[in-house]
Amino acid sequence: LTNGLLIKAATILDPETPLRVGDLRIAHGRIVEIGRRLRREDEEEIDASRMLAMPGLVNAHTHSGQSLDRGTANNMPLDLWMVWSVYGGPELTPEDAYTTAACGALEMLASGCTSVLDQVYLPLEEFDAHAEAVLTAYADVGMRAVVAPMVQDRDFLESLELEHDAGARPLAPLSQTYEPRRVLDHLERFVASAAGRTATLTAALGPTAPQRCSDELLGLILELARRTGVGVHTHLLETKTQRLAAERRYGRPIVEHLAALGYLSGDVSYAHGVWLTPDEFVQVGCAGATIVHNPVSNLRLGSGVMPLQYLIRRGIAVALGSDGAASNDSQNLFEVLKVASILHTLYGARRSWLQPEDVWRACLLGGAGALRAPVGRIAPDAAADIVLLRLDRHALGSRQRLVASLINAEHGESVDTVVVGGRVVLREGASTGVDEVAVRQAGRAFMDRTAACLPRRARIYAAYEQAIGRSIDRVEIDTLEPVKWWPTPGGC
Numbered sequence: 001l002t003n004g005l006l007i008k009a010a011t012i013l014d015p016e017t018p019l020r021v022g023d024l025r026i027a028h029g030r031i032v033e034i035g036r037r038l039r040r041e042d043e044e045e046i047d048a049s050r051m052l053a054m055p056g057l058v059n060a061h062t063h064s065g066q067s068l069d070r071g072t073a074n075n076m077p078l079d080l081w082m083v084w085s086v087y088g089g090p091e092l093t094p095e096d097a098y099t100t101a102a103c104g105a106l107e108m109l110a111s112g113c114t115s116v117l118d119q120v121y122l123p124l125e126e127f128d129a130h131a132e133a134v135l136t137a138y139a140d141v142g143m144r145a146v147v148a149p150m151v152q153d154r155d156f157l158e159s160l161e162l163e164h165d166a167g168a169r170p171l172a173p174l175s176q177t178y179e180p181r182r183v184l185d186h187l188e189r190f191v192a193s194a195a196g197r198t199a200t201l202t203a204a205l206g207p208t209a210p211q212r213c214s215d216e217l218l219g220l221i222l223e224l225a226r227r228t229g230v231g232v233h234t235h236l237l238e239t240k241t242q243r244l245a246a247e248r249r250y251g252r253p254i255v256e257h258l259a260a261l262g263y264l265s266g267d268v269s270y271a272h273g274v275w276l277t278p279d280e281f282v283q284v285g286c287a288g289a290t291i292v293h294n295p296v297s298n299l300r301l302g303s304g305v306m307p308l309q310y311l312i313r314r315g316i317a318v319a320l321g322s323d324g325a326a327s328n329d330s331q332n333l334f335e336v337l338k339v340a341s342i343l344h345t346l347y348g349a350r351r352s353w354l355q356p357e358d359v360w361r362a363c364l365l366g367g368a369g370a371l372r373a374p375v376g377r378i379a380p381d382a383a384a385d386i387v388l389l390r391l392d393r394h395a396l397g398s399r400q401r402l403v404a405s406l407i408n409a410e411h412g413e414s415v416d417t418v419v420v421g422g423r424v425v426l427r428e429g430a431s432t433g434v435d436e437v438a439v440r441q442a443g444r445a446f447m448d449r450t451a452a453c454l455p456r457r458a459r460i461y462a463a464y465e466q467a468i469g470r471s472i473d474r475v476e477i478d479t480l481e482p483v484k485w486w487p488t489p490g491g492c
């Protein structure tokens, strides 16, 4: 099986080359030739004369386990949202892990996204079965995935700055605590089991956030990453409360602490980074690390505005992510692109406002860097991850402004055919890899179970709301503060 494909007469939109019409020859998962009137060899031919060919969008941060948890959470700050969504949510079986990953992947493909960095929660008690289910789901649906098991060894409550009333009953821990070595054993097996499975699946390591991990675990994870060559992905300074709590814990800013642990490097990508100072952004950027911007989730949880405009203008590597559906509430990358494109007119001089082309490049080229994969381009030797969109749909306005139309007007309704690693995974909008009706039925059943646990969620939330809410209210939070810290520093 060579996965040979010849895509004929497509209008080709690449972030680095001018718009043109041409044929794309695909073999062994890569684009091998681009030209006019290429002769068909022993390969499948697709007539794309009415299609726009764009590189598949890259989602550099999500959590597949949440992909069916949508519409259940109010607008609330992250620390409280965690109690509601993460610790109050439904228990997942390995079958649920398959269903949520498959449904999320189908939604992303149908809205033009072909690769994802999935920082997925896998319970340590049933780690291998859950890991297997998630990897199988991505392989079946045919989406490119970097799967980073999300781990921690400290309790979530310990990472907050809670003040306890004298005489009040202590709060019960929300998360299990583990021996760092035990966590590492699981990760080590995971990296081995994911290796060589298919060309479109890669392992990475996903410590959930530095403040929820011991330094010992962070050190072990970094050592495993170096030894096996896999990447590391973690949340960083999503909220102001995290910044203050981390400074108390480490006695210095968290970025300084991460630098001392060896975490500032091109092998690491950081989700959010809303509350870094300008100097810290430059320090992280100069080390080659990528910041993954999740604008919809940040707005949903009132986390603040990550100064994307300033990062892009200074050449700091940035990618885009949806974040989990529990804080989004969809997995549609076009929606993320649009919000990223229009949010950053809130600050800065009009000449430095971001334009659709800026976020388009961040999504594709920055996303490729975050996933450490040859995606995001339609160019010789790039991965054959290609989305064909129907040019006759209204969303795609004039050919002179295709990127602007894609970002501001498209939601995925023009997506027709999707190719990942040279394999046609969506044909006329329908999955070629799985029985979508069956997967959606399983998804619906899981959502019903999720709805049934709403009263339990409310009970858990009520038990923690006061103490955690007080720790948030104590802090004066101006969500535009991160953009007011600028402008200052120079480049690398």
Ligand SMILES: [Zn+2]
Binding pocket: 061, 062, 063, 235, 271, 323, 324
């Ligand atoms: Zn996240």
